[in-house]
Amino acid sequence: MAEPQTLEIRDLSIGxxxxxxxxxxxxxxxxxxxxxxxxxxxxxxxxxALAIMGLLSGSVHQTGGTATFEGKAxxxxxxxxxxxxxxxxxxxxxxxxxxxxxxxxSVGAQVAESLVVHGRASATDAWDRAVETLRDVGIxxxxxxxxxxxxxxxxxxxxxxxxxxxxxxxxxxxIADEPTTALDVTIQAQILHLMRRLRDETDTSVLIITHDMxxxxxxxxxxxxxxGGRIVEQAEVHAxxxxxxxPYTKLLLSTIPRMDGPRKTExxxxxxxxxDVSAWPEGCRFRTRCPLASNICATRPPLIPVSDAARxxxxxxxxxxxxxGLA
Amino acid sequence: xxxxxxxxxxxxxxxxxxxxxxxxxLAILAIMVIVAIFAPLIAPYDPxxxxxxxxxxxxxxxxxxxxxxxGSDELGRDLLSRVIHGARVSLxxxxxxxxxxxxxxxxxxxxxxxxxxxxxxxxxxxxxxFLSIPAILLAIIMVxxxxxxxxxxxxxxxxxxxxRYARIAYGQTLAVSSQPYVRLARAMGxxxxxxxxxxxxxxxxxxxxxxxxxxxxxxxxxxxxLSFLGLGVQPPMASWGAMLSVxxxxxxxxxxxxxxxxxxxxxxxxxxxxIGDRLSAxxxxxxx
Numbered sequence: 274m275a276e277p278q279t280l281e282i283r284d285l286s287i288g289x290x291x292x293x294x295x296x297x298x299x300x301x302x303x304x305x306x307x308x309x310x311x312x313x314x315x316x317x318x319x320x321x322a323l324a325i326m327g328l329l330s331g332s333v334h335q336t337g338g339t340a341t342f343e344g345k346a347x348x349x350x351x352x353x354x355x356x357x358x359x360x361x362x363x364x365x366x367x368x369x370x371x372x373x374x375x376x377x378x379s380v381g382a383q384v385a386e387s388l389v390v391h392g393r394a395s396a397t398d399a400w401d402r403a404v405e406t407l408r409d410v411g412i413x414x415x416x417x418x419x420x421x422x423x424x425x426x427x428x429x430x431x432x433x434x435x436x437x438x439x440x441x442x443x444x445x446x447x448i449a450d451e452p453t454t455a456l457d458v459t460i461q462a463q464i465l466h467l468m469r470r471l472r473d474e475t476d477t478s479v480l481i482i483t484h485d486m487x488x489x490x491x492x493x494x495x496x497x498x499x500x501g502g503r504i505v506e507q508a509e510v511h512a513x514x515x516x517x518x519x520p521y522t523k524l525l526l527s528t529i530p531r532m533d534g535p536r537k538t539e540x541x542x543x544x545x546x547x548x549d550v551s552a553w554p555e556g557c558r559f560r561t562r563c564p565l566a567s568n569i570c571a572t573r574p575p576l577i578p579v580s581d582a583a584r585x586x587x588x589x590x591x592x593x594x595x596x597x598g599l600a
Numbered sequence: 601x602x603x604x605x606x607x608x609x610x611x612x613x614x615x616x617x618x619x620x621x622x623x624x625x626l627a628i629l630a631i632m633v634i635v636a637i638f639a640p641l642i643a644p645y646d647p648x649x650x651x652x653x654x655x656x657x658x659x660x661x662x663x664x665x666x667x668x669x670x671g672s673d674e675l676g677r678d679l680l681s682r683v684i685h686g687a688r689v690s691l692x693x694x695x696x697x698x699x700x701x702x703x704x705x706x707x708x709x710x711x712x713x714x715x716x717x718x719x720x721x722x723x724x725x726x727x728x729x730f731l732s733i734p735a736i737l738l739a740i741i742m743v744x745x746x747x748x749x750x751x752x753x754x755x756x757x758x759x760x761x762x763x764r765y766a767r768i769a770y771g772q773t774l775a776v777s778s779q780p781y782v783r784l785a786r787a788m789g790x791x792x793x794x795x796x797x798x799x800x801x802x803x804x805x806x807x808x809x810x811x812x813x814x815x816x817x818x819x820x821x822x823x824x825x826l827s828f829l830g831l832g833v834q835p836p837m838a839s840w841g842a843m844l845s846v847x848x849x850x851x852x853x854x855x856x857x858x859x860x861x862x863x864x865x866x867x868x869x870x871x872x873x874x875i876g877d878r879l880s881a882x883x884x885x886x887x888x
Contacts, residue, residue, distance in 0.1 A: 326787055360789025367787075373780040377802045387788040438788060 277344030279304050279446050279478040280325065285338030287320050287329065287502075292550045293336065295320055295502045299576070302446065305476040307468070309489040309510075311525075312499035315547050318482045321499075322448045325480070326365050327355030343445065360387030364439040368451040370432035374423035380434045381407070381419025387442040406437040411463055429460040436464065443475060450482045465492050486529050490514060498522045501547065501558030504576065508586040516597065518579040518588040521559045523599050557590070564599060565592040622878040625871035632868055636687040643681035644669070648836045651676030656854045671856040674846065682838040683860050689839040690868065693750070693832075694819040697757035698812050704758065705765025706808060710796050712766070713773030724770060727763040735760050739822060743831040750833050753826055757819055768811055772804035779803075806883045813876030817869040824865055840865050 278301040287295035295317040302308045310318045323329050325340065327349045340347040342362070348354060359365075364387065367373045374383055382389075384406055385399035394402060400419070407415035410433040423431055432452070439447055449468065453461040469492055471477050483489060489496055489510065496513045498506040498521065506519035517523040524543045545562040548554070554561050560570040569591045576589045590596065635642055645666060654663030654676040661668055663676070670679040712723035730738070742756040776782065777800060785799045824841030826832035833839045840861035847858025 328783060328786060356786075356789055356791055358789075359787055363787075365784075365787040367780055367784060369780050373784045375781040375785065375799050375803070378798070383784075386785065386790065390789045390791070390794060435784065438784070442788070 276304060278302060278341070279306070279343060280480075281341040282321075282325065283339045283341075285321065285324060285340070286336045287317065287324055287333065288336040289333050289550070293502065294333075294550055295324070298338070298499075298502075298504055300497050300504060300507060302478045302480055304478060305472055307472055307479040307481060307492050307494050309493035309496045310480060310482045310499060311484060311486070311489055311496060313484060313547050315550075316499040317502040318499050319450055322365065322450050322480065322482055324349055325448060326359060326363060327352065328365075357391075360442050360444075361391055361393075362445045363448070364442045364444040364446075365448040366432075366435050366439045366450065366452050368454050370435050371423065371428055373435055374431055376423055378422070379420050380423055380426065380431075383423075384419070384434060384438045384441055386438060402441060403437070406441045407434065409440070410434075410437045410467060412437070429456050432456055432460070432464065436467065440467075440471060444477060446478045446480065447471065448480045448482070451484075452481065453483070453485070453488055461488075468492060486526065498525070501553055502550075503558065503589065505559065505590070506588040507576070508583075508588075512583060512586050518586065518593040518596050519559075519590045520563050520565050520592070520596050520599060522588075523596050565590075565595055567592070622875060625874045625878075628867060628871040629875065632687055632864075633691060635684055636691045639684050639688050643678075643684040645678040645681045647677060647681040647685040647838045649677065656850065656857075658854070659856050670860050671854065673843070673857050674850060674854075679843075679856060679860060682843060683840070683864060686838040686840045686843060686861055687864065689750070689827075689833050689837065690820050690823060690841075690865070693754055693757065693823040694816050696754045697761065697819045697823075698816050700754065700758035701761040701815070702765050702808070702812055705762035706769045706801070708762070709766035709769025710773045710800060710804075713770040714777050714792065714796055714800070720770075723766060727766050727770075730760070730763040731767070736822065736825060739826065740829070740831060743826060748826075748831045748834055750837070753823060753832050756826075757822055761815060761819070764811060764815060765808060768807055769804065772807060773800055776800050776803050807880075810876055810880040810883060813872055813879060817872040817876070820865065820869055820872070 281301040283299055285295060285298040286293060298317070298321055300308070310321065312318045320329070320333065324335055329335060335349055340349055342358070347358075374380065381400055381403045384403035385394075388394040388399040388402065389396065404415045404419050407419055412418050412430060412433055418426070418430075423434070426434065436452065447468070452468075453464050456464065465488065468479055468481070472479055481488070481492060493510045496508060496510050497504050498513075498519065500521050506513070506517065506522045508518075513522065514526065517526055527541045528543065530540055543562060548558075548561060554571075556571040556573050557563070557566075560566040563570070574589045574591045576587045578584045579586050579588050579593055651664060651666055651672065652675065654666055654668070654672050655674055657663050657668045657672040657676075659669060659671040661671070663672070666672075666678060668678055668680070670683065673679055673682065708723050712720040738760045739756050742759060743752060746752045746756060782795060782799055785795055790799065823832055823839070824844065827839045827841030828845040830845065832841055835842065843861040844858050844865075847854070847861070851858050
């Protein structure tokens with residue numbers, strides 16, 4: 274490969290206290306690529322993102338793994354080095370848009386934050402660019418809005434303000450943790466469009482974290498499915514939707530309600546719940562809920578290519594050849 | 601800084617049905633501050649000029665060409681002038697010690713709350729130790745060690761009172777630093793100093809301002825207490841506490857010497873405390 278990947282994560286593990294909540298996660302994001310990280314609540318996807326930003330705190334800590342950013346090794350635990358990257362090469366947007374903005378600081382100042390912090394623009398310059406960026410994300414009358422406090426903006430506008438604050442840095446990698454969860458569908462479409470445009474215009478790589486398969490299908494190039502702190506399947510988006518090779522992915526896709534199906538049928542759901550971190554089974558962590566489970570599943574399945582023809586479609590399942598017949 | 605302006609506005613937003621408007625107490629405080637600042641211009645006489653033939657004159661008498669509106673003390677000094685100049689000492693000591701102890705306490709408390717680890721252990725155990733010793737006792741011991749005098753009193757009061765701010769700043773910082781907006785600021789590359797003073801401090805300044813006002817009243821009393829014991833500002837410098845101390849000896853024959861400085865102390869501490877109470881009532885949503 275001529276060009277290094279924007280981000281490469283190898284064997285990332287994260288612990289909370291004595292428990293391991295993210296276990297040996299491997300993935301990479303290419304230049305200008307949009308990768309989706311999907312999974313249920315508690316599957317470790319948000320922690321993975323925070324670890325990439327070097328923002329794990331409290332009792333949550335990285336227990337292993339290496340990262341490479343644009344070909345250079347990156348020590349995620351090195352606060353000083355990570356702080357230089359945050360707001361320049363890396364930026365992140367969070368769920369809870371309203372709580373994510375400082376209630377006492379004008380939104381313009383918060384959008385300009387990364388430019389000011391890194392001394393990349395003078396105060397007035399940064400303000401002008403903040404107003405421009407607010408206009409870019411579709412905030413009407415940005416000159417006036419920039420001077421207001423977050424409390425006078427709606428939730429959808431706050432989300433766009435947060436996105437503006439991430440975009441103004443022109444990052445090489447944008448991490449978006451459930452960026453559309455709090456938004457209504459029309460705003461959601463605008464935000465996703467914005468991310469695609471960002472990628473198209475500036476070749477920015479995007480890691481989008483979601484549990485919404487609709488979002489995945491509309492923006493992602495590649496998908497990583499997480500379950501129980503591990504990546505269980507990774508594939509190009511069309512391949513994943515067309516022929517999932519891990520039972521969890523297959524069942525997850527079956528839960529999407531279809532507009533063209535018969536009415537009044539009960540919606541499909543995966544039986545059981547994600548087990549507590551302390552009660553994860555040995556071997557494959559999905560086997561307690563998996564219809565294909567057998568004795569061999571007590572041994573951890575490796576993430577292997579599903580066929581010789583599709584080397585970049587990998588799944589961690591001993592029975593991946595039987596998945597097609599499921600549900 | 602817009603963040604601080606917004607915090608300030610939130611603090612003084614008035615509510616209907618508040619009773620005696622807080623403005624009355626603010627006015628009393630403001631008058632005292634103005635009198636203190638312009639003391640040499642307002643005072644009719646020099647506070648230290650003795651007039652031994654005009655000793656212990658009751659209020660409203662004249663002796664040797666000096667009109668004693670509030671009477672004279674045991675050395676024939678004009679009590680009104682001394683009370684006016686005494687305001688300088690009381691207010692200056694209180695202001696300086698509140699600012700000094702506030703800066704030290706808030707910084708250490710925020711640091712302990714934000715960094716955790718050994719900083720938290722060292723700072724908060726120190727706070728516990730300081731708060732377990734009666735403050736006035738601690739202050740007396742330290743003044744005895746450092747020696748009396750204006751600057752030493754300020755220093756001692758700051759040293760004894762910073763744990764009050766540190767404890768509150770610590771708890772508030774713990775609560776606020778887990779807020780998503782602090783995480784976002786960090787994700788934008790803000791360093792610890794910027795996070796602490798731009799993103800956390802404005803959001804925790806309100807309860808700290810309440811403590812500072814209440815502490816201000818307490819500092820006035822502490823200074824008076826130390827001066828009363830002869831450990832505060834030294835003669836001939838006028839201080840309300842020192843005047844009380846002297847006046848005590850003459851209280852049966854010349855009641856005015858102790859009464860007027862005492863009255864001023866009472867008014868000052870009362871208004872500052874009521875401002876503090878009102879402030880905390882505004883800020884506490886449950887009491888609205």
